[in-house]
Amino acid sequence: MRQMGWRIINSSLHVWTQRMINFDHFEILRAIGKGSFGKVCIVQKNDTKKMYAMKYMNKQKCVERNEVRNVFKELQIMQGLEHPFLVNLWYSFQDEEDMFMVVDLLLGGDLRYHLQQNVRFQEDTVKLFICELAMALDYLQGQRIIHRDMKPDNILLDEHAPEMFNSKKEAGYSFAVDWWSLGVTAYELLRGRRPYHIRSSTSSKEIVNMFETAIVSYPSAWSQEMVSLLKKLLEPNPDQRFSHLSDVQNFPYMNDVNWDAVLQKRLIPGFIPNKGRLNCDPTFELEEMILESKPLHKKKKRLAKKEKEMRKCDSSQTCLLQEHLESVQKEFIIFNREKVKRDFNKKQANLALEQTKHPQEEDGQNNRL
The missing domain is CATH 1.10.510.10 (Transferase(Phosphotransferase) domain 1)
Structure with missing residues (x-):
């Protein structure tokens, strides 16, 4: 019985893990911006075909510049916010190299x-x-x-x-x-x-x-x-x-x-961005494809090679960096607004169902009386 119970738990855990959003759930379309240790690209979610902006930050650079806590703070704050005039966070996830934040896509430019x-x-x-x-x-x-x-x-x-x-x-x-x-x-x-x-x-x-x-x-x-x-x-x-x-x-x-x-965004401003083109600097795309030493579209091959290299710590400095990266891996906040909304709607539906049941139960009790 214990073994069978473990299989059931393990199976449901596997299904839950499979549902977790990760890099493979998105198609990278093009680069649209960059910062000191982060970049932004347009992505499309494979199942819903919905488009988002995906910000990704290199873990090693964040560690070296002591920015990890700031990234975590930003993540924590954005998870609790939702408003028509904020760029809302939809998903956050990570891999060995980067931390990812998937947010509303606004193609009108800044x-x-x-x-x-x-x-x-x-x-x-x-x-x-x-x-x-x-x-x-x-x-x-x-x-x-x-x-x-x-x-x-x-x-x-x-x-x-x-x-x-x-x-x-x-x-x-x-x-x-x-x-x-x-x-x-x-x-x-x-x-x-x-x-x-x-x-x-x-x-x-x-x-x-x-x-x-x-x-x-x-x-x-x-x-x-x-x-x-x-x-x-x-x-x-x-x-x-x-x-x-x-x-x-x-x-x-x-x-x-x-x-x-x-x-409700019913008022139309006098200035509307040009829909016929992307309202950002086109050199971001060129840099990502030609000048970037670690392009996003070659991530899978790079990670497989990196995993082999990191198995052997050849210096104390490398080991210390690895410890910091492992700490980031453990403490990173995973978020899925789509799942949060789905769970909330399910809870509301169950509450409504319960409320419709109670009057019937009371009627039955009155009839018995």
Whole structure:
């Protein structure tokens, strides 16, 4: 009996393992971006044919740059978030080389790309973007999360609306910093440059002094209502700055906004990205195929070779690195939003079924009485 019981448990465990999402469940279509130790590509899930963006981060580089904890923190935060104006996490998994995050795909490109293409956004479009981003910030604020890095580079477009990427929780900041960043972003979208002139060589002390003393200029072509809103968002004193969704909603300039329609993405902005082409730098694809020393499409062969090599630790440094990589392997957070939603819906259906059963049971008891 014990042996038979073990077979049943082992069999179900095997089936569960088979269902776990991994690299083989996706087809790699093309590379669309890169960071210091991570890259992003477009993928298609084999069974559903749904397309996503897949961010993958090299474990060894993360260990060497002491970034593992930050990656884990980002994963942990993104698992608990879901909102129409956030880039939502769908799956996270790993292999011996990389950690993977599969998120919503937005093919409209980021706002920095469009600014570099000399797009000048009209005031009505920026007004809608402010509304959408304010709702995203309000959601994050409700989750006690400070984004801390809102800028055109981190605001992505789909065919209808912008969404924010890379939520980060940081100590030492108040929520007001995100609303100030919203003001800076809106200003740059309207004017094509930031309200402050900061160079890479500018010291932190000079920057702080600049924010407190600099006079931001507003072109006369802008409406007074937009200028007044931007001044409230760019207020140097965080206690006097707009830092809640209600501040923006109650501002007279927003009286004509249907906020339910904003949340449901029913409002169409004046600027819609070109659907006929990919809105990103094409050199990412070229680098991945030609210059990349460890291209994604050759991963299987590389991992098989690496496994043989890592069996023999030829130096203490190699062994230490291997220990760190094994630690990452154990502590990595696996996530499947599709499964979470399926389990939730199943639970809700069971609850509904139970609720329909109880009245019948009570009727039966009354009849017996």
